[in-house]
Amino acid sequence: xxxxxxxxxxxxxxxxxxxxxxxxxxxxxxxxxxxxxxxxxxxxxxxxxxxxxxxxxxxxxxxxxxxxxxxxxxxxxxxxxxxxxxxxxxxxxxxxxxxxxxxxxxxxxxxxxxxxxxxxxxxxxxxxxxxxxxxxxxxxxxxxxxxxxxxxxxxxxxxxxxxxxxxxxxxxxx
Numbered sequence: 001x002x003x004x005x006x007x008x009x010x011x012x013x014x015x016x017x018x019x020x021x022x023x024x025x026x027x028x029x030x031x032x033x034x035x036x037x038x039x040x041x042x043x044x045x046x047x048x049x050x051x052x053x054x055x056x057x058x059x060x061x062x063x064x065x066x067x068x069x070x071x072x073x074x075x076x077x078x079x080x081x082x083x084x085x086x087x088x089x090x091x092x093x094x095x096x097x098x099x100x101x102x103x104x105x106x107x108x109x110x111x112x113x114x115x116x117x118x119x120x121x122x123x124x125x126x127x128x129x130x131x132x133x134x135x136x137x138x139x140x141x142x143x144x145x146x147x148x149x150x151x152x153x154x155x156x157x158x159x160x161x162x163x164x165x166x167x168x169x170x171x172x173x174x
Contacts, residue, residue: 009077009104013067016109021066023059025052032109039113045150053151060155061085061147067100077102081114085155087162091128096121132165140164 012031019027029051037046038054045054058065063085071078081100088096097118103111117125136144140161147158 009072009102010070012104012107012109013070013077013079013102017065017067020055020058021064023055023062025055025059028055032112033105036109037111039111040150041114050150056152057150057155058085060152061087061158063155066095067102075104077104080118086159087129087132088125090162090166091132093125093128094121096125131169132162135165135168136161139168 016028016031019031029048032048032051034048035046036048036051037044038051039045040054045051057063063083066082067077067079068082069080079100079102081098082095083098084093084095088094098121099115099118101111101113101115102109103113116122143157143161147154147161
């Protein structure tokens, strides 16, 4: 594809989204500048290694993402970041929607800033996750803490906990 194609933020974000959804970590990271960063939950993850780890977490947790409602203002794309990982699916939580800001310079993402989820998403998550959180704090507290580490093991741990909780609650209802 031509360099001009990648200068269009819509094309760039569509291709980045496709790389993320196919869990092609190398391709996803290649959309960022060498000093690119992701800010999530108030923490900044900067540089190629940190970006790689964040995308590995997504792969481990089977986190599906989308960027919708794009508005371009100079070199910043304002949008809604939509995600749903395995725990969300197991809990029956719809996609989580968060405002996001993506800065693009010279055809590469320099910053992806994901803000706090929308109120409706937060409320839905609180309601549906209560029994999981009570269970995980009693039965798997160390594993739960591990899910906060943005790397593939953290993502896989989240995936495993979702299914362990599902199996445990299924056994309790027998």
